[in-house]
Amino acid sequence: MTPKSRTVLLIPGIFDYGWSMRRMEQMLNEAGFSAHYIHLKYNSGWHGLEHLSEQLQRSVETLADKGHTCALVGFSMGGIVARYYLQSMGGLERVYKFIAISSPHFGSFWANFLPYKGGRQLRIGSQFLEQLNNDMESLSCTAPVSIWTKYDITILPHSSALLPIGTSYEVPVKLHRWMPSDARVIDLVNRELRSALA
Template sequence: MPIKRKSRVAVLVPGIFDRGKSMLQMRSALESAGFTAHCINLKANSGWHGMEHLALQLRDRVEEVTVARETCALVGFSMGGIVARYYLQRLGGAERVHKFIALSSPHFGSFWAHFLPYKGGRQLRIGSEFLSSLNRDTSVLESAAPVSIWTPYDATILPQSSSRLPLGKTYQIPVSLHRWVPQNRAVIEIVVAELAEVLKDDP
């Protein structure tokens, strides 16, 4: 079987109620660095139908923007990081992705999700079976060289420590507001550098 090639394609997955506007600066920076960046516009991005529904859309988008035997990078902001994880861990996405970066994603849930009375909200709550299941086999993420970026001032992901994956690299960046994380210059620089680093040894 031919060895897979790491492409310069990056798929950006926005957070709840976000059509991708929050990640436009990151997309521009990635494109300036020679990447082809795509912002996915998730349908029902409130999470109403659950993370599975959104992850299927992500799977289809990855298939659209990559070619056979090539892998891509995924950058997920907030809920988008959990959508990406479901795709990677439950839908075979680990075979198509060589780099995964999560920005302020509630890997262990958030207090505020308890006020979202629908499937996606229940899945993002602290102690939910959905997140517990994903966290029982995080080893699946190892092939995607995972990175988590978080801010200690996050008032949306509570506790803030929930944004730290239990494996891979972790960066703490002091961003004042949750919604500013994907637009923060230091965060964008880390994302660009991490995506470039993983390509260095690719033929």
């Protein structure tokens, strides 16, 4: 079995330059993990999510110890970027734990207003998401976790953020953008990562 590392890569969402995950990065590092916020260019999704997943792949190869697996935590679009890396780019061999926070696994209504490749990929019923979801069971080896809130008006319907496999947690955070900095969410991430290492 490939040894697990304490390396955790944090993947932010669309139009997010990482500030939303800085608190999580700090608290995970204080808890003994080696957490790294990954800045993706250009994270509007203009060039498509494959382009962003390639950057994530390079970050894993750079930051994760060779011969060890790491953990991925994706917020919003970042969770879909992580899924494409895991399911379509061989990332399952390098990752032992996947946590998605408010990610549009089945698309979001608001993506209809993004008239470019990444926006089209995040729409409800897109071929991109259908291909990932048809192969969803492949994520089982990462013991996937989905964390979501019923108050989310960015991910519509909010149930799109709920993965039908793995473990899910509903946290009553009032705004989508507050999710990765909420203390309850960070505590869940910490607990899930510790449990995965045990």
